[in-house]
Amino acid sequence: MKILIIEDEPKTGKYLRRGLAEAGFVADVATDGRDGLHLALTENYDLAVLDVMLPGIDGWEVLREMRRAGRQFPVLFLTARDQVDDRVKGLELGADDYLVKPFAFSELLARVRTLLRRGNVGQASENLKVADLELNLLRRRIMRAGKRINLTAKEFALLELMMRRHGEVLPRSLIASQVWDMNFDSDTNVIDVAVRRLRAKIDDDFDIKLIRTLRGMGYILEAPEP
Ligand code: CA
Numbered sequence: 001m002k003i004l005i006i007e008d009e010p011k012t013g014k015y016l017r018r019g020l021a022e023a024g025f026v027a028d029v030a031t032d033g034r035d036g037l038h039l040a041l042t043e044n045y046d047l048a049v050l051d052v053m054l055p056g057i058d059g060w061e062v063l064r065e066m067r068r069a070g071r072q073f074p075v076l077f078l079t080a081r082d083q084v085d086d087r088v089k090g091l092e093l094g095a096d097d098y099l100v101k102p103f104a105f106s107e108l109l110a111r112v113r114t115l116l117r118r119g120n121v122g123q124a125s126e127n128l129k130v131a132d133l134e135l136n137l138l139r140r141r142i143m144r145a146g147k148r149i150n151l152t153a154k155e156f157a158l159l160e161l162m163m164r165r166h167g168e169v170l171p172r173s174l175i176a177s178q179v180w181d182m183n184f185d186s187d188t189n190v191i192d193v194a195v196r197r198l199r200a201k202i203d204d205d206f207d208i209k210l211i212r213t214l215r216g217m218g219y220i221l222e223a224p225e226p
Contacts, residue, residue, distance in 0.1 A: 001116060001157065002178060003027045004048040006036030006062060007078065008055055012101075016049060019105045020112070024153035024160075026178065033057035040066045045073050047115055049108070050095075052079040052086065060093060067094045074115040078103070113137065128163040131223035133202065133210060135163055144202060154179065155198050162211070162221035171218040195219055 003025050007013040013029040020027040028043070030036035033056035040048060040062065048066075052059040063075055074096040079086060090098060096118075097111050117126050117137055128135040132145045140156060142149040151159060157179045162170065172191050180190065195211065203209045211221050 001025050001046045001160070002044065003112070004036065004039055004043070004045045005029045006031075006033065006040075006048065006054065006059070007051045008032060008053075009051075012051075015105070016108070019109065022153060023109055024157035025112075026180070031055075033059070033062050037062045037065055040071055041069055047073055047112060048075045049112070050075050050077055052077060052090075060089065063090070063093050063095060074118065076108070076111055076115060128160070130163055130166045130221060131208065131210060133163070135160060142202075144206060147205075149201050151198070151201060154194060155201070158194055158198055159202070159221075162219065167220070167222045169214055169218050169220045175219070 001024075003020055005013055005016050005020075005027055007016065007029065008031050010031065013031060017027045017029050028039055028045075030039050033054040035056075036048075036050070036054070037057065039045075050059045050062060054062070057065075059077060059079075063077075066075070075094070076097045076099060077090045077095045078099050078101060079090075080101045096115050099108055099111060126136060126138045128137070134143045135141075135156075136143075137160070142151055142156070142159065158175065161175065161178055175191050179194075195213075199209075199211050203211055208224060210223065211219060213219055
């Protein structure tokens with residue numbers, strides 16, 4: 001899952017980016033309104049964390065332009081001003097939630113996860129299920145055939161992507177950009193190593209294998225034909 005942070009305070013931007021990365025998200029940071037808007041309109045994001053007071057154009061304007069251009073991903077507003085008027089204005093313009101600075105990172109992370117789940121209603125709820133493999137987004141829990149499986153944050157992000165798009169061949173370049181925030185480099189085997197580790201946890205102890213390699217094409221997670 002990819003998140004856009006638009007925040008002009010470098011310390012806050014870095015702190016958010018690092019925290020979100022540790023939680024398994026890929027995050028881009030823009031430090032002014034125009035750069036942020038440009039990214040919002042040209043890249044694919046699942047959510048934006050948007051500061052109100054920004055150089056260039058402010059958070060209101062960024063949000064208005066994003067929505068006008070049809071970008072519908074959820075937006076969490078960050079502001080130092082705890083004014084009722086601001087909240088109303090933000091929500092009227094199409095913000096999805098509001099957080100007043102200073103905030104605890106755990107609070108931000110909880111809001112982000114709630115918004116992402118809400119944003120995915122219809123295509124996926126908080127539970128993803130493929131055969132006897134289940135992923136619970138709310139509890140960050142993986143079960144296979146009733147047995148609990150522990151994953152790292154990156155492994156969880158990788159599995160979440162593969163389960164959301166199960167039955168689809170995922171090229172390494174797509175996995176690299178969605179899970180690692182890197183451009184595909186044919187010399188790197190980061191993805192292959194991560195998939196191998198994930199397989200060891202998800203598939204090794206079970207007769208039915210869900211993750212397959214398609215040579216030269218990528219990886220696929222799917223339930224085998226009965
Ligand atoms: Ca600011």
